[in-house]
Amino acid sequence: MKKITRRSFLKASAAAMVASGLAACGGSASSTAVSSVASAAGSAAAAGKGTIGILMPTLNAEFFAVTANSMAARLAEEGYTGNIQGFDNDAAQAVSVIENFITDGVQGIAYMTVDTAGDDALKDAMDAGIKVLTCGVENANYDVCQIMDNKATGYQIGEMAANYINENFGGSAKVAYITSTKSQNKMDRVEGYRQAMEELCPGADVVYEAECVDVGQGTTFAENLNTLHPDCKIILSYSDTYTKEIAEVWNALSYPKDAACFGHDAEAAVLKNIAEGGYIKGTVSAGDPGVAMAEGMIGCLNGEYKDHELVVMAGTEVTPANIGDFYKA
Structure with missing residues (x-):
């Protein structure tokens, strides 16, 4: 049974964006993501909580690479390794990555979806006891799905x-x-x-x-x-x-x-x-979507989501009038 809730991660994640310096970060998006994986893996290995598969449509666009980086960093704080993968907007490749995550025995899969092509693979993951969070497009199989209107x-x-x-x-x-x-x-x-x-x-x-x-x-x-x-x-x-x-x-x-x-x-x-x-x-x-996805996954792992929960997240207009709330030079 699907449970629909309406949550806003905006305040906390917007603050995280400013505090972490995302608004002034340098370097390429892909190199930022790679460095994040390394640091996240190092922190998590010590804690030994396991791995979360993070799947993005592409790592060549800044938005997706930074989102993955941010999610991995937040998960590392909880002791999890973030394994970041991109599927180059190719549905077959996305399914292949999910299947690899299942074989690797990850604790959770966080999947930024663009369509419902991976539904069967996600069901296989859930049947294997893996927690599944999707974000973007609502699909059939998930523990929690985060979408924007x-x-x-x-x-x-x-x-x-x-x-x-x-x-x-x-x-x-x-x-x-x-x-x-x-x-x-x-x-x-x-x-x-x-x-x-x-x-x-x-x-x-x-x-x-x-x-x-x-x-x-x-x-x-x-x-x-x-x-x-x-x-x-x-x-x-x-x-x-x-x-x-x-x-x-x-x-x-x-x-x-x-x-x-x-x-x-x-x-x-x-x-x-x-x-x-x-x-x-x-x-x-929508604040920092990586933090929002991480918080959702942590909630899944901690048993906070029980009933196929759909979370609708809110957006906020950012203009010169309120840019100070989102960016610090």
């Missing part, structure tokens, strides 16, 4: 953009949307910001849309937009992977300073850009 968080992206246009452009501006058909989560976010813009900024003129699914495509998006609609100054994106790339292109092109892009995930570089008055004017934060 992605249409609601997409609406928050649109709300920030609409407010910016209404305040700075008199309610009328050309806008561009980054879209995706890669997963339901992404489609829901896009639907959310479409709805918000239609309701809150009816004077906006959507002049360009294109799908972005891989790292680097935000750069292409911004370059194409500049060629086709050089007077378009507003971009909405379902992910901060692309707002960072857009900001870099606009910096290189010396775009007008009132140009603005809005995204989701509150990545470290994005928070820094907002704090420094850059082109990124808004993002949605």
